[in-house]
Amino acid sequence: MYTEKVMDHFTNPRNVGELPDADAVGEVGNMKCGDIMKLYLKISDDGVIEDVKFKTFGCGAAIATSSMSTELIKGKTVEECLKLTNKAIAEALDGLPPVKMHCSVLAEEALKAALLDYKNKTGKDIDISEEDLKGDDHDHHEDCDHED
Amino acid sequence: MKKVYLDHGATTPMRAEVIDEMVKIYREEAGNPSSVHQFGRSARKVLEEARMKVAEIIGAEPKEIIFTGSGTESDNIAILGTARLKAKQGKGKHIITSSVEHHAVSDTCKMLMKEGFDVTFLPVDADGLVSVESVKQALREDTILVTIMHANNEVGTVQPIAEIGSLLKGHPAVFHTDAVQTVGKLPVNVNELGVDLLSISAHKIYGPKGVGVLYIKKGQRVESLMYGGGQERKIRPSTENLAGIIGMAKAMELAKNELEAESTRLQVLRDRLIKELLETIPETKLNGHPTKRLPHNANISFEYIEGESLILSLDMKGIAVSSGSACTSGSLDPSHVLMAMGLTHQTAHGSLRMTLGKSTTDEDIDYVVAELKTVVQRLREMSPVWDQRAKV
Amino acid sequence: MKKVYLDHGATTPMRAEVIDEMVKIYREEAGNPSSVHQFGRSARKVLEEARMKVAEIIGAEPKEIIFTGSGTESDNIAILGTARLKAKQGKGKHIITSSVEHHAVSDTCKMLMKEGFDVTFLPVDADGLVSVESVKQALREDTILVTIMHANNEVGTVQPIAEIGSLLKGHPAVFHTDAVQTVGKLPVNVNELGVDLLSISAHKIYGPKGVGVLYIKKGQRVESLMYGGGQERKIRPSTENLAGIIGMAKAMELAKNELEAESTRLQVLRDRLIKELLETIPETKLNGHPTKRLPHNANISFEYIEGESLILSLDMKGIAVSSGSACTSGSLDPSHVLMAMGLTHQTAHGSLRMTLGKSTTDEDIDYVVAELKTVVQRLREMSPVWDQRAKV
Numbered sequence: 001m002y003t004e005k006v007m008d009h010f011t012n013p014r015n016v017g018e019l020p021d022a023d024a025v026g027e028v029g030n031m032k033c034g035d036i037m038k039l040y041l042k043i044s045d046d047g048v049i050e051d052v053k054f055k056t057f058g059c060g061a062a063i064a065t066s067s068m069s070t071e072l073i074k075g076k077t078v079e080e081c082l083k084l085t086n087k088a089i090a091e092a093l094d095g096l097p098p099v100k101m102h103c104s105v106l107a108e109e110a111l112k113a114a115l116l117d118y119k120n121k122t123g124k125d126i127d128i129s130e131e132d133l134k135g136d137d138h139d140h141h142e143d144c145d146h147e148d
Numbered sequence: 149m150k151k152v153y154l155d156h157g158a159t160t161p162m163r164a165e166v167i168d169e170m171v172k173i174y175r176e177e178a179g180n181p182s183s184v185h186q187f188g189r190s191a192r193k194v195l196e197e198a199r200m201k202v203a204e205i206i207g208a209e210p211k212e213i214i215f216t217g218s219g220t221e222s223d224n225i226a227i228l229g230t231a232r233l234k235a236k237q238g239k240g241k242h243i244i245t246s247s248v249e250h251h252a253v254s255d256t257c258k259m260l261m262k263e264g265f266d267v268t269f270l271p272v273d274a275d276g277l278v279s280v281e282s283v284k285q286a287l288r289e290d291t292i293l294v295t296i297m298h299a300n301n302e303v304g305t306v307q308p309i310a311e312i313g314s315l316l317k318g319h320p321a322v323f324h325t326d327a328v329q330t331v332g333k334l335p336v337n338v339n340e341l342g343v344d345l346l347s348i349s350a351h352k353i354y355g356p357k358g359v360g361v362l363y364i365k366k367g368q369r370v371e372s373l374m375y376g377g378g379q380e381r382k383i384r385p386s387t388e389n390l391a392g393i394i395g396m397a398k399a400m401e402l403a404k405n406e407l408e409a410e411s412t413r414l415q416v417l418r419d420r421l422i423k424e425l426l427e428t429i430p431e432t433k434l435n436g437h438p439t440k441r442l443p444h445n446a447n448i449s450f451e452y453i454e455g456e457s458l459i460l461s462l463d464m465k466g467i468a469v470s471s472g473s474a475c476t477s478g479s480l481d482p483s484h485v486l487m488a489m490g491l492t493h494q495t496a497h498g499s500l501r502m503t504l505g506k507s508t509t510d511e512d513i514d515y516v517v518a519e520l521k522t523v524v525q526r527l528r529e530m531s532p533v534w535d536q537r538a539k540v
Numbered sequence: 541m542k543k544v545y546l547d548h549g550a551t552t553p554m555r556a557e558v559i560d561e562m563v564k565i566y567r568e569e570a571g572n573p574s575s576v577h578q579f580g581r582s583a584r585k586v587l588e589e590a591r592m593k594v595a596e597i598i599g600a601e602p603k604e605i606i607f608t609g610s611g612t613e614s615d616n617i618a619i620l621g622t623a624r625l626k627a628k629q630g631k632g633k634h635i636i637t638s639s640v641e642h643h644a645v646s647d648t649c650k651m652l653m654k655e656g657f658d659v660t661f662l663p664v665d666a667d668g669l670v671s672v673e674s675v676k677q678a679l680r681e682d683t684i685l686v687t688i689m690h691a692n693n694e695v696g697t698v699q700p701i702a703e704i705g706s707l708l709k710g711h712p713a714v715f716h717t718d719a720v721q722t723v724g725k726l727p728v729n730v731n732e733l734g735v736d737l738l739s740i741s742a743h744k745i746y747g748p749k750g751v752g753v754l755y756i757k758k759g760q761r762v763e764s765l766m767y768g769g770g771q772e773r774k775i776r777p778s779t780e781n782l783a784g785i786i787g788m789a790k791a792m793e794l795a796k797n798e799l800e801a802e803s804t805r806l807q808v809l810r811d812r813l814i815k816e817l818l819e820t821i822p823e824t825k826l827n828g829h830p831t832k833r834l835p836h837n838a839n840i841s842f843e844y845i846e847g848e849s850l851i852l853s854l855d856m857k858g859i860a861v862s863s864g865s866a867c868t869s870g871s872l873d874p875s876h877v878l879m880a881m882g883l884t885h886q887t888a889h890g891s892l893r894m895t896l897g898k899s900t901t902d903e904d905i906d907y908v909v910a911e912l913k914t915v916v917q918r919l920r921e922m923s924p925v926w927d928q929r930a931k932v
C-alpha cells in the first residue's frame with residue numbers, strides 16, 4: 001500500500017531529533033487520530049532554513065511525510081516554505097494511499113506552525129496567520145471510495 | 149529472513165489436510181447438488197455429510213445448519229433476517245447488542261437503526277466484559293433480538309454467553325452469538341450456550357475464505373437477504389460452494405479433535421509472550437480480560453506509540469501483527485472496542501493484537517519479544533510525546 | 541458404464557488449470573488482503589491482479605469489478621441494491637424485466653413487488669425472445685431499473701441486449717443483465733452491450749462454485765445487502781475468497797482464449813445432436829431460438845413424456861441432463877420459461893435441456909441419440925396419453 005519511498009523514509013527517517021537552539025518550533029496534533037508532530041527550524045538572518053529536525057508520534061505515513069518534509073525545506077527560504085503543500089510532500093514520496101492523504105497534513109501544518117512561531121518571535125513580515133493553522137481537517141474524510 | 153505470523157485472528161493459513169479434501173472434491177465432484185442425476189446426487193451426499201459433521205461438532209441437528217458465503221453473511225442473515233421478520237410480525241423493534249461487536253454485527257445493527265429499530269449497545273467493563281445484569285436491565289417486552297459475540301476478535305475477552313442464554317430462557321427474544329473467533333479455540337455447543345442462532349467462519353480455523361455457517365435452532369425463522377433457487381432452505385440461495393463447505397467441515401473436525409491440546413499449548417506460549425513484554429518494556433499494559441480470554445490472543449498497549457508504525461516496523465522484521473487502530477481499513481478512528489473499554493484515544497492508537505496459531509513456536513516468541521523491545525524504543529525516541537513525558 | 545455429462549448449464553467440472561492456481565493460493569497466500577503486513581499486502585496484490593484480469597476480459601475498469609459469493613448474489617445486489625437506493629432517492633419504483641429470467645432475478649423482482657415496487661414482466665415470443673419494442677413501450681419516466689438476461693439458462697435464447705442498451709441511452713433507468721450463461725460462451729463486453737450492471741458466476745465456466753462478479757459501471761451506486769468490513773467498496777463486506785477469486789479469473793481467462801474455437805466445436809456437436817434427435821424421434825421439437833442461442837444448448841420437448849422420468853432413465857445409462865420442469869427443486873410447476881414461450885403444460889413437462897461442454901465428444905452424441913431413442917420409446921409405450929394419441 002505504501003510506495004518504496006514512503007517505506008524508505010519510514011524506516012530511515014531523515015532529521016529526527018531536536019534542535020536545542022531552534023529559531024522556531026511548531027507543534028501540531030492531528031485531531032482525528034491523535035497524532036502529533038513537532039518541528040524545529042534553524043533559520044539564518046536572510047531567511048534560509050539552515051537546519052531542521054522533527055519528532056513525530058504517528059502512523060507510517062505521518063512519519064514518512066515528516067521526514068520528507070524536512071528534506072524538502074532544508075536550504076529553502078521561508079517564502080518558499082510557505083508554498084509547500086501536503087500534496088507536494090505526498091508527491092515527493094510517489095504518492096500516498098487515499099486514506100492516508102490526511103496524514104501529510106500533519107507535516108504541512110507543523111511547518112506553518114513553526115513559521116508562525118518565527119514570525120511572532122522575530123516580528124518579520126511573513127505571510128502567515130493563525131487562520132492558516134485552522135487545519136485542513138476536512139481532508140480526513142477523504143475515504144477510500146475509489147469512485148472518481 | 150525469519151517470518152513470524154502472529155495474525156491468526158485476521159485469518160489463518162489453510163491446513164494441508166483441508167486443501168487435500170477440497171482438491172478431491174474439485175477433481176471428483178462435477179455435479180450441482182440440486183441436480184437429479186448421479187453427478188448431482190453424489191454432490192448432494194457429500195454436502196449432507198458435511199452438514200452432519202458440522203452439526204455434530206456444535207451439538208446441533210443437520211437441518212439446523214445453513215452454509216453461507218462468510219462469517220459476515222451469517223451475522224447479517226441472523227440479525228437482519230430476524231429483525232425484519234419479527235418487525236413484520238409486530239413482535240417489536242428493540243434489539244440488544246454490545247459495544248464491542250465485530251463490524252459485521254455492529255454496522256448491521258446501525259443499519260437497522262436507520263430502518264427504525266431501537267438498538268441498545270450495552271457497555272463493557274475495563275476488561276471488555278458485558279455483564280449479564282446489564283442484559284437483564286436492558287431487556288424489554290418488545291425486545292426481539294439479543295446479539296452478543298462469544299469472544300471478541302480484538303482483545304479476546306470471552307463473554308458469559310451461557311449465562312445470558314439462561315437469562316433469556318422464557319423471553320421471546322431471539323438470541324444470536326457471533327462465534328467466529330471461538331469455534332476451534334473453545335468448546336462451542338449450541339445447547340450449552342442456549343443460543344438460537346450462531347455464526348461461524350471457516351477461514352479463522354485453517355479452512356477456506358468465503359464459507360460460513362449459520363446455526364438456526366429448530367423452529368426459528370429468518371428472512372433471507374437474497375432470492376433465487378431453493379438451496380439452503382431458501383435462506384441462502386446459490387449453487388452450493390461444495391468444496392468450500394467440505395473444507396469447512398474438515399477444518400472444524402480437525403480443530404475439534406486437537407482443541408484441548410492446542411489451546412493449552414497456545415495459552416502457555418501466549419502467557420509467556422505477555423509476561424515478557426510487560427516485564428521488559430515500560431509503560432505497556434494488557435488489554436482484555438486476564439483469564440476469560442481466547443487462548444491465542446494477546447492485545448497490548450504501548451504508550452506513546454502509534455499502532456501502524458509499530459506494525460510496519462515489525463513487518464520489516466518479518467513479524468505479522470495487527471493493530472487495534474483501523475486506520476488502514478478505511479476508517480481513521482481508533483478501535484471502538486478499546487474505546488468502549490475506556491482507553492484514551494492515544495493508548496488505543498498504540499495497541500497491538502498478536503494472535504498465535506498452529507505454527508507458533510517458542511523461538512517465535514523469543515524473537516518477537518526481542519524485536520518489539522528494539523522497535524518500541526526506536527519509535528519512542530522519535531515521539532514528541534515520549535519526550536515530554538520523560539522530561540516531566 | 542459410459543458417463544456423459546450433458547448438464548454444463550447447471551454447473552461445470554473444474555478445470556485442472558483452475559484447481560492448480562487455487563491450490564497455489566491455498567498453499568502460498570496465508571494473509572488477509574486487508575492486513576497491513578507483508579502477508580496481507582501479498583494477498584492484496586494477487587486480488588487486484590485478478591480484478592484487473594476480469595475487468596480486461598469484459599472491457600471494464602478494475603474498479604468497476606466487485607467480487608461476490610455467487611451469481612445469485614450478484615443478481616440480488618444489482619436488483620435489490622439499485623431498486624432500494626433509487627426508491628429512497630425518490631427516482632421511482634418501476635422495474636422492467638422479462639418473463640424468462642433465472643429465479644435469482646425473477647424471485648428478487650417478485651420480492652420487490654412486496655416492497656411496493658411496480659414490476660413489468662415482458663412477454664417473450666415462441667422462441668423465447670424479448671422484443672426491443674416491448675421494452676420501449678414499457679419504459680416510463682419512473683422506470684428505475686431494466687433487468688434482462690443475456691442468454692436464457694433453459695432454452696439458450698440470446699436476448700438483444702446491445703439493442704436494448706442503445707434504446708436505454710438517455711433514459712435514467714439503470715440497465716442490468718445476467719450474463720451468467722454467456723460469459724465464456726459468447727463475447728461479453730460491457731461497453732458493446734451498453735449495460736450498467738452485469739452478473740457473472742464462476743462455476744458455469746469450469747471455475748469454483750461460490751464466486752461471482754458484479755460489474756458496476758463507474759458512477760453507478762447500489763445499496764449493499766450486508767454490512768461489516770470495508771471490503772469490495774463495502775458493497776460486499778467479508779474477508780475476500782482469495783483462492784476462489786483467482787480461480788474465477790483463471791477460468792475466465794481460459795474461456796476467453798478458447799472461446800471462438802470451443803464455441804464453434806460445441807455448436808457443431810450440438811447442431812448434430814438436435815438434428816438427429818428431431819429426425820429420428822417423432823413428435824419432438826426444439827425449444828428456444830434456432831440461431832440466436834447459446835452454442836452448447838439444446839432444449840427439446842418430447843411429447844407425451846414427463847421430464848423427470850426421462851432424466852432418471854437417461855441417468856441409469858450414465859447420461860446426465862436436466863429438465864425444464866423444476867419438480868426436483870421443490871416446486872412441481874412446469875418451467876416458467878417454457879410456459880412464457882407458449883408451450884402447453886404437457887409439452888413443457890416433457891422437455892429436456894442438454895448442455896454440452898469441454899468433455900463432450902462425437903461419441904457422446906451418438907450414445908445420447910441412441911439411448912434417448914430407446915428411452916423415449918419405452919416411456920411412451922407406458923404412457924396412456926401416447927396411447928390415446930396413437931389410437932386417433
Ligand SMILES: Cc1ncc(COP(=O)(O)O)c(C=O)c1O
Pocket residue numbers: 385386387549550610611612613615642644689691692693718720721741742743750751752
Ligand atoms: C442465468 C443464471 N443466473 C444466475 C444463476 C445463479 O448462479 P449461482 O449458482 O452462482 O448463484 C444461474 C445458475 O445457477 C444462471 O443460470
Ligand SMILES: Cc1ncc(COP(=O)(O)O)c(C=O)c1O
Pocket residue numbers: 157158218219220221223250252297299300301326328329349350351358359360777778779
Ligand atoms: C468476530 C468476527 N465476526 C465476523 C467476522 C467476519 O467473518 P468473514 O471474514 O468470514 O466475513 C470476523 C472476521 O473477520 C470476526 O472476527
Ligand code: FES
Pocket residue numbers: 030033034035058059060061062100102103106475480
Ligand atoms: S496520521 Fe493518523 S492515520 Fe496517519
Ligand code: FES
Pocket residue numbers: 867872
Ligand atoms: S407426479 Fe411427481 S412431480 Fe408430478
